[in-house]
Amino acid sequence: MSEVRVILHTDKRQALLREAQAEIRENQGRIPAGDFYARKLSAAWRRARGTRAYGPGEDQDDIGEFSLERFRDLPVTPRESLKAQPLRYAAVTPTEASEYYETTGTTGQPTPTPRLAEDTIWNTVSVAEAWRPLLGADERVVILLPSDVVPVADLVSGVCEYLDLAHIRAYPFATGITGWDRLEAMWRTFRPTTVFVAPGVALQFTRLLAQRGQLDELSSSVDRLACSGGGYTYTAAAGPGPSAARVGLARRTQGRPALPGGEASPGGRHCLHRPHRRTRAGRPG
Template sequence: MTNATTGEDFWRDYPLVSERYQAGLLDAADWATWRANRLRAVLRHVTARSPFYARHLAGVDLDAVTPDTLGRLPFTTKDDLRREMHDVLAGTPADALIYYETTGTTGASTPCPRDAKDVMSSNVHVEWAWRRLFDHYFDGRRPVVGLMGPSELYAFGDTFGDVAQRLGACHVKIWPESPRVGFRKALRLIRELNVEVLVAAPALCLNLAKAALQNGLDPARDLPVKLFTVLGEICTPAFGANVRSIWGADVRPALYGSQEAMAIGTGCHLDRLHISGPNYLVEVLDPDSEASLGAYGTGELCLTMLVDGIKPLIRYRTGDLVTVAPNSCGCGGPGDVVEVLGRVADRVAIGAGRYRPAQIESAVLGGLSRCLGYQVVIDTAPNGTDALTVYVELLRDGAADADGSAERAALATRLTEHFGVPTRVEVTTELDPITNTGAFVSWKAARIKDNRAGADQDVAAARAAAGAHSLRS
């Protein structure tokens, strides 16, 4: 493998490395060479072209930094990105192919442009993952794909549109929350175009089902959707099974990523996310002590990007709680496996425990089916202990337990035992609209109402966004 320290070497080497990676042909020596050379190239790139990193890494002997000694480098945090803005870029926006920003729901939007290296090296992993996914579900046939996410200043539409075109699959951009689309038009186009694959946030799987029911449609009977590929928030196996009970369609991860870090991992038909290995050095951090646990374990994901594009980040603390493990998946795809457990900031103290978002969602949905949404309300009981009220919206169609009383009682018992605090379950026909926002602001803001706490910036932002998530358009 050649020494990839220049742009010319990158363009020559990356396609070859990518092909060998997908075929499982990279050995330990190949990985050592690639990672060392790419880390060296990126460090030289950012210190020469990024005003922030020229200051941030000043005084560090970069020649002594290797993939095994990343601890010599300081972290990059979200606060750094908000404070430094364009000074983080290794160049100017004019050097990029396209300009994106973060949503800015809870602070200033930060610039996330992408250049040709960024786009190619990120999208190619999505393309390979979709190729395997489509082969599994459609036996080589290319389905019509509905893209249900934002496009303006956001990479969603461009990324999946580019990948669909490369695979020869027709795609249609039908984000229901766009003023040009809405839920009624999205539902009409799904039927008329025979859309079999929808790419969306997990919450939208439920919101779309509710919109279909409001328009007299049965999701499983009247709509042709066979597969949801989801991204943007946690999606537990319990959530996927619940969506399947409503739609009769499978739910699989599309990718795990962000505006800043691009496609960190891509999904497979066995519900796992595989890290885009050639693009990152991965560390798992203890979320409390910030100590590095190495490449595997459970903690906060920290990334050093290996593509010297317009905004490579060094030891970037993503704020995401994950478990990273060696690849033992049977799907045939390469790359270590990452399980996303939620945001570090979304951990919730209940009773004597502290729970990750995925643990709470799995506990609520684990014994339910045909659930159109849920919200967990935490109060302080008169005796000073925590008390939970869980509101669930259930789809009923003349079943024996038509009022949900049996499921309600069973869920209350199970959650009381699980969390060790008294729990009441209420079946409702109209949840708080904030639950429709999913992870647009944060999973916690949408799903947890903590009456023990004071005013919360995320909750205020999610409540303000709730009006834009109307299901009646």
């Protein structure tokens, strides 16, 4: 059972779920009302004032009550400051959080990211409703990431359960637990149609399958790739040979995900793209 279902055990959280669903469905497919983003920024601002970094005290100026003018004038927080004293910027302690992550992907200094049940509900519902038109009722989803210690794994799993889609998590770099051979065997049985994948994992797996002569067969069931990380969209070539097994950069998304939605906190954007089929000559077919 996913975290999303587990945390909905109180009337208050059930009400929050219904509120998120109503708001997202009301605004989907149209430009929200003029005060929509101001209200969202105001709520985030109030939470920020509860932190040591932006609230009163510690010989610093309180950021005060929210206004768009104050928001525009607020200086940028250097990433170095966040890395050096991360819990100064957290609105709750790890104990008070519903979940606790340390994000940055696979490189760099981790950033502690405590998350409330409210965050999980809003993130899951908003992304699921944005992706709903793109994912059919009979999808078989694989979540293919280097490790389970990333927020995006829980997000995609929660979205799949919310949409009632069959899904499986696979972490091939967790040696002795998953591994490439087990991943290949699972792929033959499950026959995934949609793959949420980190680009580095996609590169490694497609290269391995190409070397084994299995890439054509195992890629035939896949209709969609959703690549996480950095706001990039990637496509995976599905033809034979090492050159066709590369994962190539298709385009940068100009700071926004190609697939609507995305996490409201660090953890990467998700861009849905259909893999190009290639002929024997290695050109799009």
